[in-house]
Amino acid sequence: MTKLSNAKNTIAVVSQHDFDFRKRFGQNFLIDEGVILRALEAAGVNKNDVIFEIGPGIGTLTQYLCEAAYRVAAIEIDRKLIPILEETLKEYDNVRIINQDVLKTDLLELAAEYEAGREDRPSAKHALKIVANLPYYITTPILMGLFRQKVPAQSVTVMVQKEVADRMTAQPGGKDYGSLSIAVQYYSRPRIVEIVPPESFVPRPKVTSAVVTMDLYEEPPVKPVDDNLFIAITRAAFEQRRKTLVNALGSNSSVPYGKDSIREALEKMGLSPSVRGEALSPEEFIRLSDLLKSSESKTE
Numbered sequence: 212m213t214k215l216s217n218a219k220n221t222i223a224v225v226s227q228h229d230f231d232f233r234k235r236f237g238q239n240f241l242i243d244e245g246v247i248l249r250a251l252e253a254a255g256v257n258k259n260d261v262i263f264e265i266g267p268g269i270g271t272l273t274q275y276l277c278e279a280a281y282r283v284a285a286i287e288i289d290r291k292l293i294p295i296l297e298e299t300l301k302e303y304d305n306v307r308i309i310n311q312d313v314l315k316t317d318l319l320e321l322a323a324e325y326e327a328g329r330e331d332r333p334s335a336k337h338a339l340k341i342v343a344n345l346p347y348y349i350t351t352p353i354l355m356g357l358f359r360q361k362v363p364a365q366s367v368t369v370m371v372q373k374e375v376a377d378r379m380t381a382q383p384g385g386k387d388y389g390s391l392s393i394a395v396q397y398y399s400r401p402r403i404v405e406i407v408p409p410e411s412f413v414p415r416p417k418v419t420s421a422v423v424t425m426d427l428y429e430e431p432p433v434k435p436v437d438d439n440l441f442i443a444i445t446r447a448a449f450e451q452r453r454k455t456l457v458n459a460l461g462s463n464s465s466v467p468y469g470k471d472s473i474r475e476a477l478e479k480m481g482l483s484p485s486v487r488g489e490a491l492s493p494e495e496f497i498r499l500s501d502l503l504k505s506s507e508s509k510t511e
C-alpha cells in the first residue's frame with residue numbers, strides 16, 4: 212500500500228471514497244512523514260509493543276504503527292472512515308479497527324485482551340503505548356480518562372494544540388500553569404517533542420500543534436491520601452485563578468473545607484494566606500490536600 216503521508220495521496224483517498232471532512236470530529240489528517248517518524252521514535256515503538264491509536268482517520272499514522280509494532284488497536288468514532296481504513300490497512304494483519312467513541316471504550320479490558328501493560332509488571336507480555344493525533348476538541352477528557360482509569364500504558368505520545376502542550380508542561384508561576392499542568396505532571400513526565408505547523412495537515416487547522424510524550428509513572432512519586440480531593444482542589448484553585456487560594460477554595464462547593472481550615476493549612480506549609488494557586492507546585496497541592504483531609508470538614 213502506498214503511504215498516505217503526503218497531500219497528494221491523502222486527497223486521492225479522500226476523494227476516491229467521496230469522504231467529507233467533519234469538523235465536529237476534529238478531522239485534520241497528517242501529511243508529514245517526518246513528524247510521524249519522529250513521534251514513533253519519541254514513543255520508542257518496537258516489535259514488542261501493543262499500540263492503542265485514538266482516531267486513526269484514514270490510517271496515515273496507523274500504517275507506520277503497524278510496521279513498527281506488534282499489534283495495533285485503532286479506535287475511530289466516524290463510521291464513514293471504517294471502509295476507508297479497511298482499504299488503506301488491508302495489507303496489515305496486526306491491526307484491529309474498532310468503530311467506537313474512545314471516551315466510551317473500556318481500555319483496561321482492551322489492554323487485558325492483548326496481555327499488554329507496563330513492561331515492569333509480570334502480567335504484561337507486551338508493552339502498551341498510546342500514540343495518537345488527537346481530536347483536539349476532547350484532548351483533556353481523553354487524557355484525564357487515561358490517567359484516572361489507570362490505563363496501564365508505559366507512555367502516551369500525542370499530537371495536541373501547541374497551547375495545550377504548553378499548559379501540560381508548564382511550571383508554577385507562569386500564565387500557562389494550571390490544573391492540566393498539575394494533573395499531567397502528577398501522572399507522568401511530559402516533554403514536548405516537536406512543534407508542528409498547520410501545513411503538516413489536511414485540512415490545515417487554524418492553530419499550531421505539538422507532539423508531546425508522557426512517560427507514565429507506575430505510581431506517582433508523591434501521592435495524596437485522597438486522589439479525588441486533590442483533583443477537586445486543583446480544579447477549584449484555577450477556576451478563578453485571580454482569586455487567592457483561600458477565597459477560591461473556600462467558596463467552591465466541591466471543596467468541603469472552610470476558609471479558616473485553608474488558611475491554617477497554608478500557614479503550616481509556610482505559605483502566605485494571600486497566595487494564589489499558580490504559585491504552588493504539584494507537590495504543594497498534594498500537601499495542602501493532605502493537611503485539609505486531616506482537618507475538620509467545614510460545617511457551615
Ligand code: SAM
Nearest residue numbers: 236239240241266267268287288312313344346
Ligand atoms: N490519525 C489521523 C491522522 O493523523 O491523520 C487522524 C487524526 S484527526 C486529528 C482525529 C481523528 O479522531 C479523526 O479521525 C476523528 O474522526 C477521530 N475522533 C474524533 N472523536 C473521536 C472519539 N470520540 N473517539 C474516537 N475517535 C474520534
